[in-house]
Amino acid sequence: MSAVIQTKRVTVPEIRAHKNAKPVVCLTCYHAHTARLLDAHVDLMLVGDSLGNVMHGLESTVPVTLDMMIMAGKAVMRGSKHALVVVDMPFGSYEESPQIAFRNAAHVMKETGCQAVKMEGGTRIADQIRFLSERGIPVMGHIGLTPQMFNVIGGFKTQGRTESEWPAIEADAKAVAEAGAFAVVLEGMAEPLAAKITREIAIPTIGIGASVECDGQILVLEDMLGLNPNPPKFVRQYAQMGGQIEAAVKAYAKDVRERAFPGAENVYQMKKAG
Ligand code: KIV
Secondary structure, X not given: OOOOOOOOOOOHHHHHOOOOOOOEEEEEOOOHHHHHHHOOOOOEEEEOOOHHXXXXXXXXXXXXXXXXXXXXXXXXXXXXXXXXXXXXXXXOOOOOOHHHHHHHHHHXXXXXXXXXXXXXXXXXXXXXXXXXXXXXXXXXXXXXXXXXXXXXXXXXXXXXXXXXXXXXXXXXXXXXXXXXXXXXXXXXXXXXXXXXXHXXXXXXXXXXXXXXXXXXXXXXXXXXXXXXXXOOOOOOOOOOHHHHHHHHHHHHHHHHHXXXXXXXXXXXXXXXXX
């Protein structure tokens, strides 16, 4: 019998090498148990600030803090040993200046041991991406629908629906790539625009509600597992775990109420015998 022992994590250059090659498999992840389950099957795990919505029931990602990201980043690092782990920089931790972005991103990397960070924005944060990349912090970009702009956009709207919007979004993609990002998430973007950007830039594009032509795809794990009662329309659900969890909890509640709970019974008998 042979067991595959993973000794080394996927690296940033290995992700970059996926451009125009094998699609990059990415999922979000916020805790150790799911990290362990995902680890052998994905190239990249994103500790996304979507944990604000998924784990904390927040309406937007705006209230998410650095400490929340660090706690989840540590858990995902403990639960994995193969995939590249990227931690999202939360709203307010990087926009102000390249120096502040570097200080906070270095703190995240030292505390969690993750290999890279992600920041939302194109031309407006190109200086931050360059500053960090040149000083040892790999950055993944994120353009198109950027949920941290929730209050400015007024919701979660697909970007690039009309061709007049395209030049600004293409400029964002080019700015992120030229500043040194190793990959870029294209979120909630009109399909032909996402495909066009994928052809135009030299780094892998990772799509979410964008295009199958992207160099990789990412989904929020809980959305594709069927745990979100209102998932985005584009999400393909690979399991219906919400229903399974409810059925399991219902069966457990029945056992407890009928005093048919074997675990408790055994412990009681063991104590009596001892
Ligand atoms: O926070 C997140 O989960 C993300 C992905 C949706 C790309 O940014």
